[in-house]
Amino acid sequence: MNYGEQTIRFLNKPRVVSGYSIVGPKEAAGPLDPYFHKRIRKDDFGQKSFEKAECKLHMSAISGAIIEAGLTPKDIDVNIGGDLLNQIITSSFSARELDVPFIGMYSACSTFGQALIVGASLIDGGYVSYAACSTSSHFSTAERQYRYPLELGTQMTPTSQWTVTGSGCTLLGKTGGKVFVESATIGKVIDFGISDANNMGAAMAPAAAKTVSQHLKDTGRSADYYDYIVTGDLGIYGSKLFLKLLESEGINAAGVHKDCGQMIFDKKQRCPQGGSGAGCSSVVFNSYFMHHLKVGAIKKMLLVPTGALLSKVSSLQGETIPGIANAISFEREEDV
Amino acid sequence: MNYGEQTIRFLNKPRVVSGYSIVGPKEAAGPLDPYFHKRIRKDDFGQKSFEKAECKLHMSAISGAIIEAGLTPKDIDVNIGGDLLNQIITSSFSARELDVPFIGMYSACSTFGQALIVGASLIDGGYVSYAACSTSSHFSTAERQYRYPLELGTQMTPTSQWTVTGSGCTLLGKTGGKVFVESATIGKVIDFGISDANNMGAAMAPAAAKTVSQHLKDTGRSADYYDYIVTGDLGIYGSKLFLKLLESEGINAAGVHKDCGQMIFDKKQRCPQGGSGAGCSSVVFNSYFMHHLKVGAIKKMLLVPTGALLSKVSSLQGETIPGIANAISFEREEDV
Numbered sequence: 190m191n192y193g194e195q196t197i198r199f200l201n202k203p204r205v206v207s208g209y210s211i212v213g214p215k216e217a218a219g220p221l222d223p224y225f226h227k228r229i230r231k232d233d234f235g236q237k238s239f240e241k242a243e244c245k246l247h248m249s250a251i252s253g254a255i256i257e258a259g260l261t262p263k264d265i266d267v268n269i270g271g272d273l274l275n276q277i278i279t280s281s282f283s284a285r286e287l288d289v290p291f292i293g294m295y296s297a298c299s300t301f302g303q304a305l306i307v308g309a310s311l312i313d314g315g316y317v318s319y320a321a322c323s324t325s326s327h328f329s330t331a332e333r334q335y336r337y338p339l340e341l342g343t344q345m346t347p348t349s350q351w352t353v354t355g356s357g358c359t360l361l362g363k364t365g366g367k368v369f370v371e372s373a374t375i376g377k378v379i380d381f382g383i384s385d386a387n388n389m390g391a392a393m394a395p396a397a398a399k400t401v402s403q404h405l406k407d408t409g410r411s412a413d414y415y416d417y418i419v420t421g422d423l424g425i426y427g428s429k430l431f432l433k434l435l436e437s438e439g440i441n442a443a444g445v446h447k448d449c450g451q452m453i454f455d456k457k458q459r460c461p462q463g464g465s466g467a468g469c470s471s472v473v474f475n476s477y478f479m480h481h482l483k484v485g486a487i488k489k490m491l492l493v494p495t496g497a498l499l500s501k502v503s504s505l506q507g508e509t510i511p512g513i514a515n516a517i518s519f520e521r522e523e524d525v
Numbered sequence: 526m527n528y529g530e531q532t533i534r535f536l537n538k539p540r541v542v543s544g545y546s547i548v549g550p551k552e553a554a555g556p557l558d559p560y561f562h563k564r565i566r567k568d569d570f571g572q573k574s575f576e577k578a579e580c581k582l583h584m585s586a587i588s589g590a591i592i593e594a595g596l597t598p599k600d601i602d603v604n605i606g607g608d609l610l611n612q613i614i615t616s617s618f619s620a621r622e623l624d625v626p627f628i629g630m631y632s633a634c635s636t637f638g639q640a641l642i643v644g645a646s647l648i649d650g651g652y653v654s655y656a657a658c659s660t661s662s663h664f665s666t667a668e669r670q671y672r673y674p675l676e677l678g679t680q681m682t683p684t685s686q687w688t689v690t691g692s693g694c695t696l697l698g699k700t701g702g703k704v705f706v707e708s709a710t711i712g713k714v715i716d717f718g719i720s721d722a723n724n725m726g727a728a729m730a731p732a733a734a735k736t737v738s739q740h741l742k743d744t745g746r747s748a749d750y751y752d753y754i755v756t757g758d759l760g761i762y763g764s765k766l767f768l769k770l771l772e773s774e775g776i777n778a779a780g781v782h783k784d785c786g787q788m789i790f791d792k793k794q795r796c797p798q799g800g801s802g803a804g805c806s807s808v809v810f811n812s813y814f815m816h817h818l819k820v821g822a823i824k825k826m827l828l829v830p831t832g833a834l835l836s837k838v839s840s841l842q843g844e845t846i847p848g849i850a851n852a853i854s855f856e857r858e859e860d861v
Contacts, residue, residue: 190602190653195626197652238842266526267711275611276836277631281714285847290531290711292639293632295613303628307643314650316533317526375603375626500612506574511621
């Protein structure tokens with residue numbers, strides 16, 4: 190790679206032109222509510238199925254980001270999107286409505302990271318002018334696909350996370366605004382032998398620690414170079430494990446660490462470990478962090494979406510759950 | 526985009542360093558057998574499940590391409606891979622063994638096209654030195670996931686295609702050999718209202734025609750600029766429809782058109798329309814076409830992997846099947 194072993198440096202500073210987040214009622218009842226762009230009142234978003242609802246969320250996020258930027262879909266060169274559903278039907282069906290070239294991504298809850306990396310590369314290399322990077326998830330589509338039918342009302346285990354209902358889209362462009370993608374580290378697939386589909390924080394923490402430590406090594410930075418190092422959805426236990434693993438490599442990130450999964454719900458909302466899902470890091474980044482970057486309250490942050498690479502079939506066949514994490518460094522130019 | 530509406534031009538000529546193809550017994554019994562690098566004797570490849578067999582195929586293809594290039598996994602900056610299984614577990618689990626940064630892709634049977642486009646962009650932009658672009662499919666994993674349990678012995682309809690068991694990997698690099706990626710057109714998601722999961726050729730043909738016609742428009746070329754325009758897996762009917770749709774736009778591609786799905790099996794093999802699957806275009810490209818490009822018998826070709834964007838859930842919910850197609854232009858430098 191052009192910046193160490195796993196890291197890409199973007200010399201042309203691809204810009205974060207706009208961001209948009211749309212969330213479900215439970216997310217809107219959480220502490221980040223003031224930062225979200227739109228809230229839906231009912232999980233089904235007026236659609237016949239939760240899958241169609243998720244698709245409408247996904248489309249709304251992309252349209253929202255385009256409008257926020259003062260552009261129209263015709264200006265967008267490519268939509269790079271993904272979600273958790275089998276064959277990423279949410280993103281594909283949403284791209285069908287958009288009439289924009291489409292690249293489909295899958296990296297579980299780290300998909301947003303991949304989308305940003307590919308989008309930033311395409312812009313930085315001069316191939317495209319605007320790339321819409323979008324992901325989504327929906328509690329009701331994910332729960333019944335990965336775990337149990339919703340009608341069972343299965344109790345959550347203490348280590349489980351609540352899949353975020355929502356979609357986020359970041360519009361990257363050649364020009365526009367002061368926030369840019371500075372560099373990115375592409376993650377490796379790491380397996381620590383966890384096989385409990387209700388303990389994904391533990392499955393993802395080693396990958397997150399590995400990617401962050403590699404990023405710091407590749408760039409020659411210490412953790413406090415960043416105002417924040419923000420993991421996707423490690424949850425409470427996963428975050429502790431992540432910090433411990435970094436500590437064992439001599440990296441102290443406790444002072445700058447935040448986790449989107451922990452931020453999106455508060456304790457009263459009864460989501461044992463916090464939120465998760467391909468929409469989790471993207472709605473939190475495109476609301477809370479986007480706001481703080483734009484106004485200059487955050488100058489440098491490393492976003493580290495984390496993914497647990499499992500399927501129903503892989504779990505039933507006794508496979509363990511490998512994790513992956515990608516790191517994207519955002520910086521804001523100084524005001525003159 | 527930097528070369529018309531949907532097309533990217535790669536000015537640094539990212540090289541096709543090597544290619545590798547591994548196939549199942551049925552594919553090895555077909556007309557392309559002499560070109561494949563490896564054949565497995567039994568569909569299960571000595572594994573406990575067909576899913577694990579597909580994973581082993583995928584890994585073998587990547588390793589094969591790396592060895593063919595005289596490199597080791599340590600030299601590879603990124604593996605860009607995908608497959609048809611839910612949550613692309615084949616590619617993810619195969620990346621776990623590889624210990625190489627991983628970008629997961631999904632675009633149904635057009636995944637190989639997406640992987641090549643992202644790989645070529647990362648190399649052309651100077652971000653990475655070597656990218657392994659890999660896809661796979663397996664008849665037995667796909668059939669039971671998308672359609673019926675294998676044990677039912679369901680008869681195929683006249684319009685259906687046989688999912689190819691196999692995996693192909695193309696290793697792209699900054700330098701190496703005379704064949705390079707010249708340009709690429711990213712497809713849009715196109716829906717013509719087909720809802721029969723056994724008639725995917727018809728679902729994909731409009732997307733293929735649209736992408737090819739846009740590619741020719743963006744580059745100012747006519748169809749016979751290319752020695753071959755090679756679609757992924759339209760099958761017999763789908764290919765006819767593809768040529769008719771192009772004809773209606775005044776483009777005559779009949780003389781240069783080939784379809785990987787039609788090439789891989791012969792009529793005696795009782796696959797009504799030919800082959801399909803994310804492995805179809807990748808094994809055919811990395812065997813037959815790779816050989817002819819390397820020796821100079823083909824100087825210019827446009828590879829157009831085609832995908833049908835459906836899932837079991839989307840079909841059951843009455844959704845139609847949108848299609849997508851990406852076009853990648855390969856050229857070979859003249860011998861001096």
